Amino acid sequence: MAKEPRPDAPIMTIDDVAKYLSLHPLTVRRLAKDGEIPAFKVGRQWRVKRKLLDQWLEENSMKNIASSDD
Numbered sequence: 001m002a003k004e005p006r007p008d009a010p011i012m013t014i015d016d017v018a019k020y021l022s023l024h025p026l027t028v029r030r031l032a033k034d035g036e037i038p039a040f041k042v043g044r045q046w047r048v049k050r051k052l053l054d055q056w057l058e059e060n061s062m063k064n065i066a067s068s069d070d
Contacts, residue, residue: 003015005019007019007020007050008050009050010049010050010051011047011048011049011050012047012049012050012053013045013046013047013048014028014029014032014045014046014048016048017037017039020053028046029046032046032048033046037053037056038052038053038055038056
């Protein structure tokens, strides 16, 4: 039986991140593999620290806001 995604967990899976960001899990996996989001592998599975993801979101949303003002 598959686990229900828990976007409130301190260490998130790809499915957790996908639900949290409203993205497809394959998109999140690609972003992790390409180093676009802060993620690390445990064995063959990707994990993301919620705190680092939230920090990354803040930093990148500010970059987008600043570049849209140009």
